[in-house]
Amino acid sequence: MVEINPLVIFVASIFTNNMILANFLGMCSFIAVSNEIETSFSLGQAVTFVLTATSVLNYLIYHYVLVPYNLEYLRFIIFIIVIAAFVQLVEMIIERYFENLYYSLGIFLPLITVNCAILGVSLFMVIRDYNLLQSLLFGAGSGIGWTLAIVAMAGIRKKLKTASIPKGLEGPGITLIITGIMALAFLGFSGIVKIQ
Amino acid sequence: MPKKKRIFYPVVFMVIVTAFFTFLLAFLNEQTYERIDEQRALEFQTSVLYALDLPIETMTEKEIISFFNNNVEEKTINDRNYYIYSENGTTQGYVFQFIGDGLWGTISGHIALDPNFTQLLGVNFTDHSETPGLGGRIDEIEFKEQFRNISIEDTEQIIEYGTASGGNVDAISGATSTSTAVRNILNNEIPDIIELTQKEGFDE
Amino acid sequence: MSEIKKLFSLGVWKDNPVYRQILGICSALAVTNLLMNSLVMGIGLIFVTAFSSLTVSLLRNHTPKHIRMMIEVLIISTYVIIMDIFLKAYWPEMSDALGPYVGLIITNCIIMGRCEAYAQNNPPFLSFIDGATMGLGYTAVLLFIAFFRELLGFGSLFGIQVLGDSFMRWTLMVMPPGAFFMLGIVIWIARNIFPDQTEGGPVNG
Numbered sequence A: 001m002v003e004i005n006p007l008v009i010f011v012a013s014i015f016t017n018n019m020i021l022a023n024f025l026g027m028c029s030f031i032a033v034s035n036e037i038e039t040s041f042s043l044g045q046a047v048t049f050v051l052t053a054t055s056v057l058n059y060l061i062y063h064y065v066l067v068p069y070n071l072e073y074l075r076f077i078i079f080i081i082v083i084a085a086f087v088q089l090v091e092m093i094i095e096r097y098f099e100n101l102y103y104s105l106g107i108f109l110p111l112i113t114v115n116c117a118i119l120g121v122s123l124f125m126v127i128r129d130y131n132l133l134q135s136l137l138f139g140a141g142s143g144i145g146w147t148l149a150i151v152a153m154a155g156i157r158k159k160l161k162t163a164s165i166p167k168g169l170e171g172p173g174i175t176l177i178i179t180g181i182m183a184l185a186f187l188g189f190s191g192i193v194k195i196q
Numbered sequence B: 001m002p003k004k005k006r007i008f009y010p011v012v013f014m015v016i017v018t019a020f021f022t023f024l025l026a027f028l029n030e031q032t033y034e035r036i037d038e039q040r041a042l043e044f045q046t047s048v049l050y051a052l053d054l055p056i057e058t059m060t061e062k063e064i065i066s067f068f069n070n071n072v073e074e075k076t077i078n079d080r081n082y083y084i085y086s087e088n089g090t091t092q093g094y095v096f097q098f099i100g101d102g103l104w105g106t107i108s109g110h111i112a113l114d115p116n117f118t119q120l121l122g123v124n125f126t127d128h129s130e131t132p133g134l135g136g137r138i139d140e141i142e143f144k145e146q147f148r149n150i151s152i153e154d155t156e157q158i159i160e161y162g163t164a165s166g167g168n169v170d171a172i173s174g175a176t177s178t179s180t181a182v183r184n185i186l187n188n189e190i191p192d193i194i195e196l197t198q199k200e201g202f203d204e
Numbered sequence C: 001m002s003e004i005k006k007l008f009s010l011g012v013w014k015d016n017p018v019y020r021q022i023l024g025i026c027s028a029l030a031v032t033n034l035l036m037n038s039l040v041m042g043i044g045l046i047f048v049t050a051f052s053s054l055t056v057s058l059l060r061n062h063t064p065k066h067i068r069m070m071i072e073v074l075i076i077s078t079y080v081i082i083m084d085i086f087l088k089a090y091w092p093e094m095s096d097a098l099g100p101y102v103g104l105i106i107t108n109c110i111i112m113g114r115c116e117a118y119a120q121n122n123p124p125f126l127s128f129i130d131g132a133t134m135g136l137g138y139t140a141v142l143l144f145i146a147f148f149r150e151l152l153g154f155g156s157l158f159g160i161q162v163l164g165d166s167f168m169r170w171t172l173m174v175m176p177p178g179a180f181f182m183l184g185i186v187i188w189i190a191r192n193i194f195p196d197q198t199e200g201g202p203v204n205g
Helices: A006-014 A027-033 A037-066 A072-097 A099-113 A116-127 A132-160 A172-187 B002-051 B061-071 B135-139 B141-147 B176-197 C002-014 C025-030 C035-058 C065-090 C092-101 C103-107 C109-117 C124-154 C176-193
Strands: B072-077 B080-087 B090-101 B106-113 B119-127
Touching: A006 A132, A027 A037, A027 A099, A027 A132, A027 A172, A027 C025, A037 A072, A037 A099, A037 A116, A037 A132, A072 A099, A072 A116, A072 B002, A072 C065, A072 C103, A116 A132, A116 C092, A116 C103, A132 A172, A172 C176, B002 B061, B002 B072, B002 B106, B002 B119, B002 C065, B002 C092, B061 B072, B061 B080, B090 B176, B106 B176, B119 B141, B119 B176, B135 B141, B135 B176, C002 C124, C025 C092, C025 C103, C025 C124, C025 C176, C035 C065, C035 C092, C035 C103, C035 C109, C035 C124, C065 C092, C065 C103, C065 C109, C092 C103, C103 C109, C109 C124, C124 C176
Parallel strands: none
Antiparallel strands: B072 B080, B080 B090, B090 B106, B106 B119
16 A cells, blocks of 8 residues: 555546546547537546446455455456446436436446446556555546546537648547647646656 | 246356356466466565675576575564575675655665665665656666665765766766656665664664 | 458458557557557457457357347456466566556457457357457557657667667657657548548448
């Protein structure tokens, strides 16, 4: 366990260790969904929720089941199954009890299961040996950081609709270039806090 | 009846497939976990021996492991682990782990001191997140070899950059922050370590 | 034989998972700062995709419809763990260098994509080839990007110094922004060489 203030981890995972801009995780849905601000925000909320919950769940399972029985090598399977099961459960609950939420958010949930950021956060948490509180804030912060990046991108792409972009760059090409510029900007945050 | 069968079959299928693959992985794990543990230990042991300025480049993996097991002993003082290297019964050096702040993340490694605590025998870096090609060059042999046999008797300023102007080590050009971080870590850790060695319970 | 040739040209050129299907982006950005790491990641992905497709195809007539995705995830995870164990035991430095991105192969959309789009509906041998050629296309793009990133950022190729000390290294190329820029440029070039004829996603077998 490292002695880093959990709040520091929270802030750092939003800015200096942003999941997309520094760790390249969650790119596929980032590129696909970031053309609309509304949907980006909805997806971001869903991602944040799932991230926070699964980092806690996976922490508990890893430290109270896998480690004591020397089963660490199974963590990949267990983590992804936990994530898939949790998302499935949430989808069922939302569909039953929160229909409005389901119409805005629900369709994204299957997309989240394969979002590498979710699995990535659980894996990082294990590698960096965070404790429960650190993992919780790491998950929440990573989700917020991811949301921040995708909403910012959506805002920029909205402006881009009226700009003339070379044919081959439209869509994923220009999104990646802009992400690169954003990553450059976020590099400026480095060194403020350290979480690894 | 058909409905029960509909739920029954997928569950059975899932269980069988899961069991099959889990057995496969458990078997593989059985075959390799010793080697994996050994590799991890080897990495650690190599770092300790390198800090002590021992000729690890000429040793095979087996030789490193057996040398470490025969000549290095692990002890603890104030909840901090340290390693005593002795040859033929006489102590030749002490190795401590350190962890401190770098530019991008923490830098950790090993510090080796001579038995009289007058000299720094060497350092090694085991983990860091510094910029590849710049701060990351602290891993390079040329940089690390500078830290051999540096006098630590004057604990005010042990490591000083700029050999042209009287210092004992050269920083990495273009990586001022990381170099400064390393210097600060060493200048802070070494006096702390020396203080620890004077406590009761050290090397008993 | 012609089917294999067709799969090969699709996987590597015409329907390349990275620059055409825009899949597997995360790892394409993360490991391409060094050619050696890209090669290892690529080989790993070929291994996992080919064998996962093979296994999914073998089981396709017995797998119940609604647990099909969970079975696919299980199969993919197993092969990834095999790769992880192998690296940790026999090449620990590479395991450290690739870090969590080995485990993240599980979520690499290419593998799931091929299982769903091809292996579910095609015989085992062809599924194996499809998986392998898609992996090959991925590896090719990775190596291309890594060539530039490592050369400009470190001055080396596969760890061997090529450019002398007087070359001012573009360290930014080996950091995240450089990765994004390079991939964007690669997609741009690819889109110009292979313009959108059938913008209909991956081809089904």
